[in-house]
Amino acid sequence: MTTHWIDAAAQDDVPQDDVIGLIVQGRDIALYGVGGEVFATDNLCTHGNARLCDGFLEGHEIECPLHQGRFDVRSGQPTCPPVTSAVRSYPVRIEGGRVWLALD
Template sequence: MTPLDTHWTEATALGDLPEDDVIGVSVDGRDVALYTVAGDVFATDNLCTHGNARLCDGFLEGHEIECPLHQGRFDVRDGRALCAPLTQALRTYPVRIDQGKVYLNLEAAPRGVT
């Protein structure tokens, strides 16, 4: 990482992410869900926008995470709410992998929030 990359915060080691699964991590006090799908890493807020449920406890199938509380689904790539009862998108975060570590840009303009 160069000195110009001050907005990137280390989240975890890449090796700590299970393939095709989701984990919850705390990054600078934020509860974040990290997903790996076919070798790509995605990051969203960890709380469902519909109910107070942690998405890291949900079921990941492809690029869709199912909320464990009401079975609504989000697309982890862009945060879109895909079905009822969800109506509000999830906030997503840009991800960067560098030297075996996963970094998030928590200061980027919110994506996925409507």
Template sequence: MTDTRWVDALSAEDLPTDDVVGVVVAGRDIAIYTVGDELYATDNICTHGHARLCDGFLDGHEIECPLHQGKFDVRDGKPMCEPVAEPLRSYPVRIEGRRVVLQID
């Protein structure tokens, strides 16, 4: 059985509007995205090249890697175009009170 827990990531006040922010949570480099009123979280490092996705361009539900312009769907980490082929790990995310928390196993 996998041990899962909700871990504090950042203040909800620090969330950007329709953009992405990088944070380190439980030793993992995570990207947290806001798209409208929705929150999403994935690993922050591109699976194709070692680039931080929080430095990329968010367009709707797609994050573009700043290194090779590959794109991922922030809702589930699915690769959207070449050169990326391997999906990103995604994490459940929510707001509790005034804090953003992630489910980490």
């Protein structure tokens, strides 16, 4: 199966040690700049109706602004209650100064 990569943003638009939210092909996506890398997840917390881009990024963990549950931005796995379900994460590649996502 061929991976379909989608141009999501300029790499320079993703701040280091922070998160931004954007719509990519109708999906609400969070992009995280951590340690010179970029990671991507769905932007909606699995526990409550809160956008993760409004949360607090510390290292590889994003804290939901609503109930302070945390997710690992590399895998989407929950790392702190009350979150129990993972948020979907997406493969990212950087090419030509652009952030490309595989949303398949």
